[in-house]
Amino acid sequence: MKTARNVLGIVLVAAVVDISCADPAETATPRARPSIPYVATRSDTVQDMLWIANAGKDDILYDLGSGDGRIVIAAVSDSNVRRAVGIEIDPNRVAESRKNARKARVTKRIEFIEGDLFATDFSRASIVTLFLGRRQNIKLRPKMLRILKPGTRIVSHQFGMGEWEADKAFTVRTKYLGMYGEAWNPFALNKKVPDYNGNESHFGTSNKIMMWVVPPPIAGIWRGKVKTEQGLQNLKLTLHQRLSEVTGRFKLSGKTDMEGWVSAELWGNHTRLWCKPDKVPYGRFELRFDGHVHENTMKGTLAVVDRGKIQECEWKARRDTVDFTGMWEWPCASDPRLVQLLIERRDGRLFATYFDQGQETPVTDFYDWRGGFYFTLMIGREDNGSIRITEDTGWLIGEAILDDDVLKGRIEFYPLSENMSGEPDEGKASRPVIKDWTPRLVKP
Ligand SMILES: C[S@@+](CC[C@H](N)C(=O)[O-])C[C@H]1O[C@@H](n2cnc3c(N)ncnc32)[C@H](O)[C@@H]1O
Structure with a gap:
């Protein structure tokens, strides 16, 4: 994967390349590739995933992007879960899963939904399993924390959740790696941001299984x-x-x-x-x-x-019941100009938008904790995954609670490092800015 940098300081990054390194016997040739390719989890790793989640008779398991249905089928036949559901976008895989379930004689407590995992409801789950990719995990993270009950276990094969540290994790020896695909990632070593990947292992003969327990909104x-x-x-x-x-x-x-x-x-x-x-x-x-x-x-x-x-x-x-909707304003990290965060309620849900110099960016990684919120936003990453370098490029991370109508918290800005290692260098442009944050309400 090549990274080209021109004199104007704009970095072009090759789009994500997915290199499948799974056991070829277990992996059928992908047809028209969805954004996440089909690579099967090895059967011994499926058992590891069910084990780390402590899957049992009271559980309802959802495998998001369920491939040939192996996790869903094993959850019922080996861990005896109450119900297991697979959500899969590829109709051929869904047909194959149904056939596999019939073969395993476990059709009764199993369902395969043909659909997009980002648009399908899985709020009944007590266990969610994932083998998607870190970017996909991060994209899914706010939805999971919004719709899943506190206490739900999320298990991911191989890929982490950036700065969200796993509650349980283990490494297994394996003959074949699952899959690896990553665009150039200058924040790979920064534990504070969603691009952090130091908790994953993509090379060699080991693989990671991680589990997170959904927390309650307690702020x-x-x-x-x-x-x-x-x-x-x-x-x-x-x-x-x-x-x-x-x-x-x-x-x-x-x-x-x-x-x-x-x-x-x-x-x-x-x-x-x-x-x-x-x-x-x-x-x-x-x-x-x-x-x-x-x-x-x-x-x-x-x-x-x-x-x-x-x-x-x-x-x-x-x-205390509070309402932090409105337009909040504060001086930006790289110069004293003012930037804003608009928090709005639509259909009973909070949405946030970041405003800077007439540009508005939706804050998709936003968490409503009722008494406060948390958000992360990568400024400068284009929809195709490329990164545009300016002095404002980097991760903006904010957290606050509302106390007596005043928002109080912390704002952090991790600029793109000049040395691109993900660790801040000594240059002024790449030093993180971490500040107490009391943005001003400019429009209720
Ligand atoms: C890496 S495979 C994992 C398969 C299975 N979970 C396993 O571990 O063996 C990812 C699967 O997600 C499916 N997929 C990709 N994008 C999807 C989407 N938006 N909604 C539902 N399934 C999707 C792919 O077709 C593929 O079967």
């Missing part, structure tokens, strides 16, 4: 009451969310005033929070929450640890 301001040695107090939790990563602050007020940081662990909607005050000696006071998030309610057990005494009680907090 925002949560309020509850806490009984401490001093009496009943108000607790405010401010939680920020980037996919499965949650960080935050807490504030206790009333009989005493105390604040500090919150660390969090999510496993589906099972949530653990740990509140530690800033200025109190280690171990003197802390709050530990273990419970679940459902809509705008957090419920579970709260342990108050106060000078060695631990008091546990049932606990509940409510999230």
